[in-house]
Amino acid sequence: MSAPLLELRQLAKSFGGARALRGVDFDLRAGEVHALLGENGAGKSTLIKIVTGAHQPDTGTITVGGTRVADLTPATARALGIACIYQQPALFPDLTVAENIALRLESGGTLRRLDWTTRTQRAQELLQRVGARIAPSAEVRQLSMPEQQLVEIACALGAGARIVIMDEPTASLTQTEQHLLFAVVRELRKSGVGVIYISHRLEEIFALADRVTVLRDGESVGTHAVTAMDEAGLIRLMVGREVKQLYPPSESAPGETVLALRAVGCTASGVRDVTLELRAGEILGLAGLVGAGRTELARVLFGLTPADAGEITLRGERVTLRSPQDAVARGIAYVPEDRRRHGVVLEMPIEENMTMAIHRRIFRGAWLRFAAERSLALEFIRDLAVKCSGPTAVGGSLSGGNQQKISLARWLATKPRLLILDEPTQGVDVGAKSEIHKIIRRLAKEGLAVLLISSDLPEVLGMCDRIGVMRGGKLCAILPGKSDPHAVMAAALGTAEKGAV
Amino acid sequence: MNRYFRELSVVGALVVVLVAMAIFAPAFFQPQPLLSLVTREAPTLVVACGMALVIISRQIDISVGSIFSVVSVCAGLLAARGWPLALVLPAAAGIGALLGVVNGILVAGLRLPSIVVTLATMVTLRQGLNLVRQGEFVNMPDAVQWFGLPQTNGQWLLVGAALALLVLLGVAMRHVSAGRFVYAVGTDAEAARLAGIRPQLVTLLVFVFLGALTGCAAMMNIVQSPQVQPLSGMGLELKVIAAIVVGGVAISGGRGNLWGAFAGLLLLACVAPALTHLHVEAYWEKAIQGGIILLAVVADGVRSRKGRR
Numbered sequence: 001m002s003a004p005l006l007e008l009r010q011l012a013k014s015f016g017g018a019r020a021l022r023g024v025d026f027d028l029r030a031g032e033v034h035a036l037l038g039e040n041g042a043g044k045s046t047l048i049k050i051v052t053g054a055h056q057p058d059t060g061t062i063t064v065g066g067t068r069v070a071d072l073t074p075a076t077a078r079a080l081g082i083a084c085i086y087q088q089p090a091l092f093p094d095l096t097v098a099e100n101i102a103l104r105l106e107s108g109g110t111l112r113r114l115d116w117t118t119r120t121q122r123a124q125e126l127l128q129r130v131g132a133r134i135a136p137s138a139e140v141r142q143l144s145m146p147e148q149q150l151v152e153i154a155c156a157l158g159a160g161a162r163i164v165i166m167d168e169p170t171a172s173l174t175q176t177e178q179h180l181l182f183a184v185v186r187e188l189r190k191s192g193v194g195v196i197y198i199s200h201r202l203e204e205i206f207a208l209a210d211r212v213t214v215l216r217d218g219e220s221v222g223t224h225a226v227t228a229m230d231e232a233g234l235i236r237l238m239v240g241r242e243v244k245q246l247y248p249p250s251e252s253a254p255g256e257t258v259l260a261l262r263a264v265g266c267t268a269s270g271v272r273d274v275t276l277e278l279r280a281g282e283i284l285g286l287a288g289l290v291g292a293g294r295t296e297l298a299r300v301l302f303g304l305t306p307a308d309a310g311e312i313t314l315r316g317e318r319v320t321l322r323s324p325q326d327a328v329a330r331g332i333a334y335v336p337e338d339r340r341r342h343g344v345v346l347e348m349p350i351e352e353n354m355t356m357a358i359h360r361r362i363f364r365g366a367w368l369r370f371a372a373e374r375s376l377a378l379e380f381i382r383d384l385a386v387k388c389s390g391p392t393a394v395g396g397s398l399s400g401g402n403q404q405k406i407s408l409a410r411w412l413a414t415k416p417r418l419l420i421l422d423e424p425t426q427g428v429d430v431g432a433k434s435e436i437h438k439i440i441r442r443l444a445k446e447g448l449a450v451l452l453i454s455s456d457l458p459e460v461l462g463m464c465d466r467i468g469v470m471r472g473g474k475l476c477a478i479l480p481g482k483s484d485p486h487a488v489m490a491a492a493l494g495t496a497e498k499g500a501v
Numbered sequence: 502m503n504r505y506f507r508e509l510s511v512v513g514a515l516v517v518v519l520v521a522m523a524i525f526a527p528a529f530f531q532p533q534p535l536l537s538l539v540t541r542e543a544p545t546l547v548v549a550c551g552m553a554l555v556i557i558s559r560q561i562d563i564s565v566g567s568i569f570s571v572v573s574v575c576a577g578l579l580a581a582r583g584w585p586l587a588l589v590l591p592a593a594a595g596i597g598a599l600l601g602v603v604n605g606i607l608v609a610g611l612r613l614p615s616i617v618v619t620l621a622t623m624v625t626l627r628q629g630l631n632l633v634r635q636g637e638f639v640n641m642p643d644a645v646q647w648f649g650l651p652q653t654n655g656q657w658l659l660v661g662a663a664l665a666l667l668v669l670l671g672v673a674m675r676h677v678s679a680g681r682f683v684y685a686v687g688t689d690a691e692a693a694r695l696a697g698i699r700p701q702l703v704t705l706l707v708f709v710f711l712g713a714l715t716g717c718a719a720m721m722n723i724v725q726s727p728q729v730q731p732l733s734g735m736g737l738e739l740k741v742i743a744a745i746v747v748g749g750v751a752i753s754g755g756r757g758n759l760w761g762a763f764a765g766l767l768l769l770a771c772v773a774p775a776l777t778h779l780h781v782e783a784y785w786e787k788a789i790q791g792g793i794i795l796l797a798v799v800a801d802g803v804r805s806r807k808g809r810r
Contacts, residue, residue, distance in 0.1 A: 304695075328697040336695055345689045347755060356685060356696040359678040366678040410696065 003066035004029050005194040006051070006082075006163050011060035013046055020046040022218040023060070028163060028194040033185060035197045035205040035226070038215035039238055039457060039489075044198055047215070048165055051196075052084045053077035065162070083156030084165040089148040091140045097151055098123035098136035104155040126154040130184050146177040153184060164188060165196040170204060182208055200289050202231050202493060214238055231495050232486075239457065239485040247462030248441045250481070254465065255280035256315065258418050258449035259301075264310035269296040270473040274310070278418070283440065283450040285464030287457065288492050293473035294453045295337055298420045301451075302334040303327040315417065328357060333411035335404075337422035337453075343407035346396030350388060351377035353395050353406050358413045380409035384439060401425075401432025408439070419443060420451045425459060437463060457485055507749035507804075508761035511797075515768045518775060526778035533653075540656040540725065542770045543663040544569075544718035546763065549741045550670050551711030553762045556745055557674075558707050559687040559754025560608060560615040565715050565741060567626035568600045569734030572719035574630060577639035577729035586648060594716040600626070601712020605705035612701075623738070630731060639729040648724055659721050666714075671759040683707060687754030743790065744769050747797040751805075769793065 006028040013021040021043045028034050038044050049055040050062070053072040062069045064080045072080075091100045101123045102114075123136035132150040140148060149169055156164050166185070170178045185208060188195055197209055205212055206226060213223040214237040221237050259278040265271055271293050278284045286294045299305045301312070303321035312319055314330050321327050327334070336342045344353055354377050355362060362372050377391035384405040388398055395406060404424060411419065421440065425433040440463060444450050454460050460467055461483065469477040469491040477491040522529040529535070548565055555562050576593040580586070600622070607618040647655025674680035682703050685693040690700040723729050748765030750757025772793075773786045 302695075323699070324695060324697045325699070334695065342689075342691045342695050345685065345692050347688050348685070352681065356693070356698070359681070363678050368676045368678060368681065 003063075005065060006196075007061075007063040008047075008051070009061045009063070011047070011050060011057045011062070013050065013055060013057050020218055021050075021057070024215065024218070024220045026213055026220065026223075028196060030162070030192045030194055031189055032210040033189055033195045033197050033208050035199065035209035035212040036215065037198075037205065037212055037234060037238060039455070042215040042238075043218040044215055045167075046218075048084065048167060048196070048198070051077070051163075051165065052082060078159060081160055081162040082165070083159060083161035083163070084167065085149060085152045085156065085169060087168045089145070089152045091148055091151060093141035094139065096137050096139055097127070097134055097143070100140055100151060101126060101136075101155055101158060105158045122158065123154075126158045127151070129157055129187075130154050131180070131187070144177075146173050146181060149173075149181065150184065153188075157188075161193065163194050163196070165198075167198045168200065169197075170199060170201065178204075200493060202234060202495060205234075206231075235486050235489050235493070235495070239489050247459075248438050250283070250441070250444075250465060254282040255447060257313075258315055259451075260311075260313040262311040262313070264297075264300065264307050264312060266296070266300045266305050266307050266309070268308075269293075269299060269305045271296045271300055271307075272473045274475045276468055276475060276478065278449045278451060280417070280447045280449050281444050282466070283444050283452055283464045285460035285467040286451060286453040286470060287455075287460045287467055287488050288470035290455065292470040292492065294470050295422055296473065297470070297475075298334060298422050298451070298453060301327065301418075301420060302332060328414055331415070331417035332420065333357075333414050333416035333418070334420045335407050335411050335422060335424060337426070344395035344398075344403045347394055349392045349394055350381070350386070350398075350406055351391040354380055354409045354413055357410050361414075376413065377409075380405075380413070384409055385435060399432070401428040401436065404428055404432070404436060405439075408436075412443070416448065418449045418451065420453070422453045423455065424452070425454070425456065457488060461485055461488070505760070507801075508758065508764060510800075511748055511761060511764040511768060514793075515764055515771065518768065518771050522771075522775055522778065526775070529774060529778045536653070536656050536660070538770070538774055540659050542766065543659045544721040545737065545740060545744070545770075546663045546766055547666055547714050547718040547721065548711075548737060549744050549762050549766050550666055550759055551707075551714035552741045553745050553748075553750055553757070553759050554670075554674075554683055554707045555615075555711050556742070556750050556752060557687045557754060557757060558683045558704055559690070560704060560707065561742070561752070562604060562615065562619045562708060562711055563738045563742070564600070564604060564619040564623035564626060565711065566734035566737035566739075567623045567630070568597055568712060568715045569719045569722070569737050570732050571600065571626050571630055572597050572716045573723050573729050573733050574634060574639060574731055576716075576720055577641055577723050580641050580645045580723075581639055583642070586645065589645075590717070590720055593720040594713045597716020597719065598709050598713035601709040601715075602705075604712070605708030608708060609701040609704035627732070627735075634731045636731050638731065641723065641727060641729065643727070645724055646727060655724065659724075662721070667759060667763055671763075674759060684755055687756075689755075740769070741766075743794050747793055749797070749801065751801065765797070 004027040008024060008026040010023045010025065011021050012023050024043065024047060026047065036044050036047070046055065050057050053074040053076060056071060062072055069076065069080065092103070098120050102119050120136045127134050127136065130150050130153045132147065132154065134143065134147055134151065140151065143151065169181060173181060185195055199205060209226045211223055212226050212229065212234065214221050214234065216238060257277055257279050261274050261276050264274045274297060288294050300307045301321065303323045303326045306322045312321060319330055351373050355373050362376065363369060374391055381388065381391060386402050386405045388402060395403060398406065425436055428436065440450060440452065452460065452464055465481045467479045467481065467483055467488060468475050469479065469488055471492060471494050479487060552562065552565065572593050575596050576589050579589050579592055604619055604622055607613050608615045648658065650658065682693070682698050685698055686700045686703045693700050722733060744766035745762045746752060747768060748757065748761030748763065750762055769790050772789050776783060776786055
């Protein structure tokens with residue numbers, strides 16, 4: 001048997017303290033579609049980025065077509081025939097299709113003469129090969145998303161790619177467009193190209209893939225022929241582990257209802273028909289895949305994208321939340337997902353970061369009282385065990401976990417009734433993670449209602465009293481706290497009510 | 502490092518220039534000419550105060566020169582019609598603020614890039630003024646000059662007013678919540694929004710404030726001479742922005758303060774008279790000012806790159 005197109009052995013990669021991959025084996029043969037499956041954060045993207053040369057592995061070997069490649073860069077990856085088609089095509093919107101293809105494929109000096117006839121001809125030919133009816137002279141901005149993906153695939157073919165990676169290619173496609181794409185993928189397979197296919201939609205994997213590799217927590221938990229698997233088996237592999245006893249036990253008895261949503265929706269952000277209740281002292285988890293609408297729901301509750309349907313009731317009073325100011329005034333706090341971008345202002349001292357949301361309260365008459373600010377900062381630094389050189393250190397000098405604590409402190413300072421946490425432990429090392437968990441528990445015990453959005457399934461299962469699962473902008477299930485992880489995963493993937501789809 | 506290191510380095514440069522002048526051209530320190538020099542810069546300082554806020558909030562306004570011209574002519578016409586100064590002054594500030602509202606709404610409301618918006622308003626206002634006035638000067642009643650005070654008193658009044666504004670605003674930027682909001686919006690508008698600050702409102706207000714201050718500055722300028730030139734504000738924006746950048750306010754927002762801007766303004770303002778007193782050809786003025794600006798920008802670039810590491 002000939003050597004596989006691509007062979008990865010014991011690939012490992014860490015980012016700071018977080019180990020994204022811990023010794024993954026993977027191989028791809030010519031003429032197969034090999035699906036890569038795993039929860040959010042299981043290591044799929046890291047693996048792809050290593051194969052495309054965007055990241056270098058810490059340890060492990062990469063063998064392409066039987067030859068070992070020592071250090072893979074984006075340029076060498078391309079030269080070796082590796083191409084990646086992303087969910088959001090990376091084309092130049094203002095250039096024509098032919099120009100985009102030419103940019104990828106042509107090389108040579110800056111001043112070389114452009115041969116428009118061959119350029120157009122080749123574009124035409126490549127587009128035909130992928131079965132796309134697109135004029136080479138069309139501007140990319142006028143193409144639909146699937147058409148742009150086809151252009152990407154045409155580029156890959158033109159570059160002589162033998163390994164094509166598709167990262168959730170169907171996420172934004174309609175049914176018909178999917179079928180068109182599937183046909184192209186089958187064509188690719190027939191012509192001997194190896195396809196690495198990443199998707200959360202299990203039915204696609206069964207329709208398309210030959211083999212499937214499941215990643216979990218940065219490790220491969222097995223490669224199987226698709227024909228030998230069923231959906232339940234795959235979900236079991238993805239979730240796998242038992243929820244470990246790392247999580248502090250729940251001690252609070254839920255009190256009065258703090259937040260009640262009835263059929264809340266927001267057209268702009270795709271949140272639809274969400275009904276739920278959250279009580280004081282309760283931690284409600286929000287699970288779901290990336291893009292399921294969890295962050296969007298949080299933004300609705302914080303007034304960033306106001307709801308345009310349904311009723312929001314806070315402690316028995318019906319409210320409209322049109323801006324963050326409204327939300328803050330009503331005791332809602334939102335610790336956003338991307339703390340690096342929107343949580344902590346990296347150039348600002350810790351103390352200024354902490355008081356940003358409470359100027360009106362601690363600085364009466366708008367006159368800043370530095371002493372009050374300092375003592376508040378010191379209190380939070382001690383209380384949340386922030387590791388820093390002092391309250392005047394800038395936010396950017398802290399580690400991820402400590403930045404998260406600063407972001408949290410800013411919002412705790414507002415003395416909220418409802419705390420929305422969006423991925424509070426993402427990219428945080430294990431020690432800081434369990435500290436943050438303890439803090440969340442303590443806050444709940446003190447009577448705060450907590451809405452915890454997390455893609456970390458064990459975290460949701462271990463921390464939450466109840467778990468809401470979102471899919472496609474809807475809250476599709478509310479499960480009790482110590483639920484079976486498979487049930488949560490099944491709800492998030494939508495396999496539980498397959499007949500309805 | 503001292504938090505005011507950047508500002509102090511400009512002050513240091515200024516001291517060097519002044520000491521050099523004291524040694525080589527002591528005539529520079531004659532009180533009356535010096536007071537006149539400082540008085541001429543007083544309106545610029547007022548505009549610089551407002552501009553610093555705009556730049557700290559990560560915007561820019563290059564239409565101040567045109568606003569200055571328009572307000573000068575309008576205020577001059579009102580004064581010539583016999584309006585009392587007590588009414589002309591608020592009218593000037595009001596017209597300036599109104600033009601600031603236009604800039605502010607376009608930038609904050611429609612989220613257009615401020616450099617393009619204010620470029621457009623700069624050209625529109627200037628050409629509009631040319632069209633209407635055809636370059637005509639406005640003659641003003643004597644009572645307006647120096648607010649009807651003796652010249653020296655009037656000069657002290659203008660300088661005192663400008664310095665008072667500087668101190669008030671400089672302190673407010675550090676000690677009042679609103680000041681910190683301007684910094685927060687300039688550093689990270691999205692983070693500020695999530696913290697319950699309204700970045701668009703802050704942006705609008707800094708433009709309006711700059712407009713109002715530019716109106717006041719125009720007023721401070723027209724009382725210094727018997728006639729109002731139709732294009733007295735030409736080039737003002739460059740002068741002001743240069744002073745602020747030299748003073749260490751980051752053009753990318755969020756960093757710097759008014760004290761630095763003040764030091765930068767004095768340093769640049771010293772160049773021309775220094776050259777005169779040292780009998781160097783005046784052609785060197787712009788070249789030296791350009792060199793100072795370049796030096797400041799390079800220093801900031803090197804510093805921020807080091808900081809990132």
